[in-house]
Amino acid sequence: MSQKTSSQIRCVTCTAPVNIAVIKYWGKTDEKRILPTNPSLSVTLGQDELRAKTSVAVSSRFTEDRMWLNGIEQSVNSPRVQNVLKEIRRRAHKRKSGENKDDLGLAHHVHIVSENNFPTAAGLASSAAGYACLVYALSKLFEVNGEISDIARQGSGSACRSLYGGYVLWKMASKDDGSDSHAVQVQPESHWPQMRALILVVSDQKKHVGSTEGMQTTVQTSELMETRFKLVERRTEDIIKAINDRDFPTFAKITMQESNQLHAVCLDTYPPIFYMTDTSRLIVRLVHAINDILGKVKVAYTFDAGPNACLYLLEEDVPRVLSLVRHFFPASKDAGNSSFVTGLKFDEIEPSTADTSQINLPISEGAVKYIIHTKVGPGPQVLKDPKESLFTPEGKPKL
Numbered sequence: 001m002s003q004k005t006s007s008q009i010r011c012v013t014c015t016a017p018v019n020i021a022v023i024k025y026w027g028k029t030d031e032k033r034i035l036p037t038n039p040s041l042s043v044t045l046g047q048d049e050l051r052a053k054t055s056v057a058v059s060s061r062f063t064e065d066r067m068w069l070n071g072i073e074q075s076v077n078s079p080r081v082q083n084v085l086k087e088i089r090r091r092a093h094k095r096k097s098g099e100n101k102d103d104l105g106l107a108h109h110v111h112i113v114s115e116n117n118f119p120t121a122a123g124l125a126s127s128a129a130g131y132a133c134l135v136y137a138l139s140k141l142f143e144v145n146g147e148i149s150d151i152a153r154q155g156s157g158s159a160c161r162s163l164y165g166g167y168v169l170w171k172m173a174s175k176d177d178g179s180d181s182h183a184v185q186v187q188p189e190s191h192w193p194q195m196r197a198l199i200l201v202v203s204d205q206k207k208h209v210g211s212t213e214g215m216q217t218t219v220q221t222s223e224l225m226e227t228r229f230k231l232v233e234r235r236t237e238d239i240i241k242a243i244n245d246r247d248f249p250t251f252a253k254i255t256m257q258e259s260n261q262l263h264a265v266c267l268d269t270y271p272p273i274f275y276m277t278d279t280s281r282l283i284v285r286l287v288h289a290i291n292d293i294l295g296k297v298k299v300a301y302t303f304d305a306g307p308n309a310c311l312y313l314l315e316e317d318v319p320r321v322l323s324l325v326r327h328f329f330p331a332s333k334d335a336g337n338s339s340f341v342t343g344l345k346f347d348e349i350e351p352s353t354a355d356t357s358q359i360n361l362p363i364s365e366g367a368v369k370y371i372i373h374t375k376v377g378p379g380p381q382v383l384k385d386p387k388e389s390l391f392t393p394e395g396k397p398k399l
């Protein structure tokens with residue numbers, strides 16, 4: 001599985017997906033072990049449009065653990081990176097007990113080079129893809145088999161869900177040590193081939209309150225959380241049934257109610273946390289207006305800890321929804337050739353032929369920076385071609 005870039009260096013390169021939750025994780029029962037207050041469930045998105053790519057290498061020549069992200073060296077001393085490295089090495093040692101451990105390089109240092117093909121730390125779940133990719137690559141480098149999503153959880157809670165494709169549940173812990181809080185695949189990406197996602201990027205800037213800090217304050221101060229805890233497990237069961245049955249209206253309604261509730265408890269946090277913006281709320285109004293005109297729930301929105309919208313819909317409805325998004329959220333005139341910054345180009349989207357006069361919304365030029373259109377995708381992948389490595393043949397990071 002691993003490739004040798006030179007006699008002393010072993011290297012593995014992987015990609016891992018972004019996941020966007022439809023049942024939200026927003027609160028921990030154990031901050032240190034990153035154990036959630038409730039189950040959550042996500043959709044794994046396509047890696048052509050949104051993925052982390054990570055190369056990990058081990059060598060007797062490396063004098064310390066080092067990491068580079070998007071071409072810039074990062075400290076590996078963050079507690080989360082350290083937790084991941086320690087747990088992977090512990091499991092590798094345990095597996096290799098009695099055999100010659102040195103052939104895995106467990107006594108040596110590792111170098112990590114990673115990059116995202118989408119904005120990092122911008123509310124697009126880069127930490128989920130990033131930690132999932134790091135853990136998956138290290139598991140291949142050190143031949144750690146079996147369940148590893150619980151290790152990714154220690155990097156970033158939602159990262160555990162990116163270890164699988166399709167529709168993924170992150171279970172709450174039942175054991176005292178939390179070791180059984182990991183991800184399980186509910187359905188593979190092939191289960192509902194018509195499902196699509198449109199990411200409407202309102203901002204790709206770093207958010208003002210990170211998810212970790214935000215959910216901690218919510219748990220400490222929001223009185224609405226008690227109500228949420230009473231219904232979120234049933235909601236999870238209901239959305240799993242809707243996914244199994246390919247019941248889009250039910251899937252969509254629960255997804256939207258969950259998103260609304262996440263932002264309601266954020267507002268009920270003291271001091272309040274405002275992740276959604278006026279543009280986010282206009283997108284909510286557009287989605288409901290589309291569903292009203294069509295007389296059926298054909299599109300759902302969900303918002304994480306930021307203003308960006310993830311719309312879930314079926315393939316047949318993508319052209320109509322895209323054209324209405326283009327009509328009400330045209331690219332700003334200074335966006336060059338009126339195209340979105342990345343992802344779909346403006347002129348790739350047919351202008352709306354629907355009767356937009358039925359939708360009472362302002363035209364918000366430039367409010368949506370760009371749109372990413374993707375499918376439901378697989379979990380992490382190993383890249384076997386040595387040319388894909390983010391290390392040079394001499395073991396230097398490609399920066």
Ligand SMILES: Nc1ncnc2c1ncn2[C@@H]1O[C@H](COP(=O)(O)OP(=O)(O)OP(=O)(O)O)[C@@H](O)[C@H]1O
Binds near residue numbers: 116
């Ligand atoms: N490819 C990667 N490899 C390793 N770590 C990464 C990678 N991409 C992002 N990260 C880590 O995740 C951090 C960003 O996490 P953060 O939660 O702030 O943003 P996000 O995950 O993009 O947004 P959100 O959590 O709201 O979806 C980065 O500062 C970095 O530490």
Ligand SMILES: C[C@@](O)(CCOP(=O)(O)OP(=O)(O)O)CC(=O)O
Binds near residue numbers: 024026156211
């Ligand atoms: C709003 C969310 O995206 C929260 C993601 O939180 P993180 O997984 O980033 O938090 P940590 O465990 O503290 O790293 C909802 C979700 O993905 O379920």
